[in-house]
Amino acid sequence: MSIEIKDVRYMVNDACLLDKITFDINPGEITTILGPNGAGKSTLIRLISGDMKPSSGEILYDKILLNKLTLENKSHRRSVLSQSQNINFDFTVRDIVEMGWINDFNNNFEKILNEVSKECSIEDIIERKFRYLSGGEQKRVHLARTLLHIKSIENIYENKYILLDEPLANLDIFYEFKLIKIIRKLAKNGLGILMILHDINLAYKFSNKIALMLDGKVKYFGNPEKVINQKNLEKIYGLKMKIFTKPFFIKYY
Amino acid sequence: MGTNIVKVDKNFFRYINNIQLKLISVFIVFTLICMTLGFFFGSFDISIKKFVHGNLSQLEKEILYQIRIPRVLLSAFVGAALGLAGACLQGLFRNPLADPGLIGVSAGAALGAVLSIVVFSNLLEHHFLGIYLLPISSVTGALVVILILYSLSKGFIYDGVTYMLLIGIAINALASVGIGILTFVSDDAQLRGLTFWMMGSFANAQWNLVIPTIFLILISIVWIIPQSRKIDIIQIGELEASRLGINVIKLKFIVIMSSAIMVGVSVSISGMIGFIGLVIPHLVRLIGGVNHNYLLIGSAFLGSSLLVLSDILSRITIQPAELPVGLVTSAIGAPFFLWLVLRIKKS
Numbered sequence: 001m002s003i004e005i006k007d008v009r010y011m012v013n014d015a016c017l018l019d020k021i022t023f024d025i026n027p028g029e030i031t032t033i034l035g036p037n038g039a040g041k042s043t044l045i046r047l048i049s050g051d052m053k054p055s056s057g058e059i060l061y062d063k064i065l066l067n068k069l070t071l072e073n074k075s076h077r078r079s080v081l082s083q084s085q086n087i088n089f090d091f092t093v094r095d096i097v098e099m100g101w102i103n104d105f106n107n108n109f110e111k112i113l114n115e116v117s118k119e120c121s122i123e124d125i126i127e128r129k130f131r132y133l134s135g136g137e138q139k140r141v142h143l144a145r146t147l148l149h150i151k152s153i154e155n156i157y158e159n160k161y162i163l164l165d166e167p168l169a170n171l172d173i174f175y176e177f178k179l180i181k182i183i184r185k186l187a188k189n190g191l192g193i194l195m196i197l198h199d200i201n202l203a204y205k206f207s208n209k210i211a212l213m214l215d216g217k218v219k220y221f222g223n224p225e226k227v228i229n230q231k232n233l234e235k236i237y238g239l240k241m242k243i244f245t246k247p248f249f250i251k252y253y
Numbered sequence: 254m255g256t257n258i259v260k261v262d263k264n265f266f267r268y269i270n271n272i273q274l275k276l277i278s279v280f281i282v283f284t285l286i287c288m289t290l291g292f293f294f295g296s297f298d299i300s301i302k303k304f305v306h307g308n309l310s311q312l313e314k315e316i317l318y319q320i321r322i323p324r325v326l327l328s329a330f331v332g333a334a335l336g337l338a339g340a341c342l343q344g345l346f347r348n349p350l351a352d353p354g355l356i357g358v359s360a361g362a363a364l365g366a367v368l369s370i371v372v373f374s375n376l377l378e379h380h381f382l383g384i385y386l387l388p389i390s391s392v393t394g395a396l397v398v399i400l401i402l403y404s405l406s407k408g409f410i411y412d413g414v415t416y417m418l419l420i421g422i423a424i425n426a427l428a429s430v431g432i433g434i435l436t437f438v439s440d441d442a443q444l445r446g447l448t449f450w451m452m453g454s455f456a457n458a459q460w461n462l463v464i465p466t467i468f469l470i471l472i473s474i475v476w477i478i479p480q481s482r483k484i485d486i487i488q489i490g491e492l493e494a495s496r497l498g499i500n501v502i503k504l505k506f507i508v509i510m511s512s513a514i515m516v517g518v519s520v521s522i523s524g525m526i527g528f529i530g531l532v533i534p535h536l537v538r539l540i541g542g543v544n545h546n547y548l549l550i551g552s553a554f555l556g557s558s559l560l561v562l563s564d565i566l567s568r569i570t571i572q573p574a575e576l577p578v579g580l581v582t583s584a585i586g587a588p589f590f591l592w593l594v595l596r597i598k599k600s
Contacts, residue, residue, distance in 0.1 A: 051492055075498030085490040088347050089543040099486045102497055105267055145489075149497065 001062045001159055002026045003048065003192060008057035010040075010047060010216075017043050018216045021057070023209070027159040027192040030183065032203040034196075035213035036237055041196045042083070044213070045165050048194065049080045062159055075102055078161040079149035083169075084142050090129045093122060093141050100149035112151050119182050120144040121175070135170040143167055143179060150191065162186065164195035168202070180206050204228050212236050268482055273547040276540060280554035284329065287561040291325035292317065295568045296575075324458040326467060328564040328578070329557045331455075331523050334470045334515035336556020339530030340537070340548050341477055344484040345508045346418060349597075352531040353516040356417060356509070357398045357424030362520035363451075364428040365394020370447050371439045388462065388521040395517025398424055399510065453524035453579025455564050462522055469518045473511035474553065480507055481545040526579045528586025529556050535593055 003025040010018040018040045025031050025048075033041045046052050048059060050066050059066040061077050069077070079100070087096070097117065101109060117123045120140045125133065130141060143164075150160055167183070168176045176199075184206055187193050197203045203210055204224045212220040212227055214236050220227045233241045266274075293299045299313050299321070309317065335353065343351045353359055369390035405420050439447060483504050487494045495501045519526070537551040560578075563585065567576040 046492075049496060051495065071495060071500055072498040075496060078496075080493075080496045082490075082492065084493075085347075087488050088349055089488060089538070091485075091488060091543055095485075095544065096489060099489060100497065142489075 029208035032207040100145035284558040332560025335529040336533035336552035338512035340534035340552035356421035360428035361398030366391040391521030452577030
């Protein structure tokens, strides 16, 4: 059981934004998408989350066609973090995180809320007004909301997934590392994770599978050791690359 | 669908705190006090004592039951409609400066009304339907605008409310051209009627107009209040809300339709009353918080009470004549709005 993406193509007018996308997202694994700007990474996440329908091809959640799922049903199977928008009214951080809770309020709520805010280090800002926070703090709040969302659902379905569009953008190196460890813990607990990263080192170190995208196609897909090499990276990014297997700064990690 | 409604009820009090519940009761009491004042004060004061003892003269009874009560009820419900519509639209468009005028609905209603004053007024003058001509024509104007919005945004599907706001600006501009032309060709009597209507007034509140108005506004209120939590969640973005299982297209449809009905009906019967829809929600937020379970109900009651008060002011300031109530609300609302803008800039 997994999310299966089968020969997906996405066209807008005559432009083909995504083509021949085929791979699986397995529960318990971190799948990372790498690629230059405009490669179609965010578009792919929007297709997989079910915001838009592919022009051809199929996406299946545990053998069920994504198109056949209702909005509510989709919300029970996956949560999504995307490039977030401004909030124009004085909602507190707690208000925003609570919005992720899509279940009835039960005894678990406070417990899970505390757990999630601790993980994302937002306990100290939980009563602050969201819109006056810094970009990095806002990112952590939205990540907490995404986590609360997926944890608010009891296990009605076999598998649950999290789709993260640049979860580490705007974060300093401390939080970058802290949050990716949380993501790894989630995967160990059985969640299927798909995320977009720009940091090749982190992707290499923490992913189970990596998809290298260019011009709307997944050029290379597989284990980090197999996919990340000088030839592939040079082709994807159009830059001269050199890979150090033991970089001098690795000890800080 | 059924489960959804139960869900909203079950969690309703989760999203509104005790202080806010108390504030709402204060708003309700305040509204009732304002309405009572409205019944008895005006260019002709009716003694409350006499009313309680039940010995009003025939003239006083006539004034109370045929003029004061329908007028106060009308202003109360129009105030509630404008305040609530403002709060919903600011929430939906995630824009603190949105108001019912913004998506062009008021302008459409106004164009319909002006059309009926200038072009059709002679048509049905002595027909019994004559008094309904202006409201019907005005609501039609509002509905036409909604239809345009609906078709241009492909059934509200188009994501990004900015698009809808831009359409609203275009519709506003077109409607003011229409109103301008009609004003230009109108004769003196029509021009006078038109001017008074543009400034807003409750002077021609009659039971046979007031009852359908109240009925339509009530239906819209009942339709929109259960959406409060969804309007909260849409603050994090339409896409994000839909990923949490909220049908954003349906929400937009409900909010825009019900606001349009409320505003269209209000404008049709009482003319252009500015600033209530814009300022009241800000005031309510300032007093007690931003969550829409509190905000929508609070805006309805505060809009209601303040418009009843404005109407009392409009009746007593230049006795025996009457100030158009739209002038009163703008005179109070505009400086408050300016203060608000300066305050936002500071923070």
